[in-house]
Amino acid sequence: MGPPRPDPALPHPEEMGPDPNLGILLRNPYLEFSSQLLDHLRTVGYDDLRPAHLVVFQHIDPAGSRITDLARRAQMTKPSISYLVEQLETRGYLERTDDPSDGRARLVHLTTRGWSQITDALSHIASMEAELATALGPRRMSTLRRLLQELQQTMEDRRT
Numbered sequence: 001m002g003p004p005r006p007d008p009a010l011p012h013p014e015e016m017g018p019d020p021n022l023g024i025l026l027r028n029p030y031l032e033f034s035s036q037l038l039d040h041l042r043t044v045g046y047d048d049l050r051p052a053h054l055v056v057f058q059h060i061d062p063a064g065s066r067i068t069d070l071a072r073r074a075q076m077t078k079p080s081i082s083y084l085v086e087q088l089e090t091r092g093y094l095e096r097t098d099d100p101s102d103g104r105a106r107l108v109h110l111t112t113r114g115w116s117q118i119t120d121a122l123s124h125i126a127s128m129e130a131e132l133a134t135a136l137g138p139r140r141m142s143t144l145r146r147l148l149q150e151l152q153q154t155m156e157d158r159r160t
Helices: 022-043 051-059 067-074 078-090 112-136 138-159
Strands: 094-099 102-110
Touching: 022 051, 022 112, 051 067, 051 078, 051 112, 067 078, 067 102, 078 094, 102 112, 112 138
Parallel strands: none
Antiparallel strands: 094 102
């Protein structure tokens, strides 16, 4: 038996009804999407990538990014994003160069291997989205995309 509930007046998750909350409805498809993407990337030669690495590829600028910018975009701490960048640098996906606009700063850039991985990932994402569009129908897929974009903007607006 686990520890007592902090507030017995609060309902247990199982008592909250049959419908999963919005967080779960967003999280589970994202995890499945990411899992399928990583499975594909591993089959085409990127078997050293882990789920946490995807956040770096999602937020890096084509011209390079500072660690502070990557951390802010990914909503992570500088040490956490630095750890991921170091792993990807060691594995040949990223490199660091001096920032020409600020001699004290460094920029993180994709290497040739990093760009190849991005190209393979984007191609596979397009095919996964095409499969979803076939399953949902083009109109519902378009509606889903629009609603998710609106939700993202609403959440960003509430944060600022």
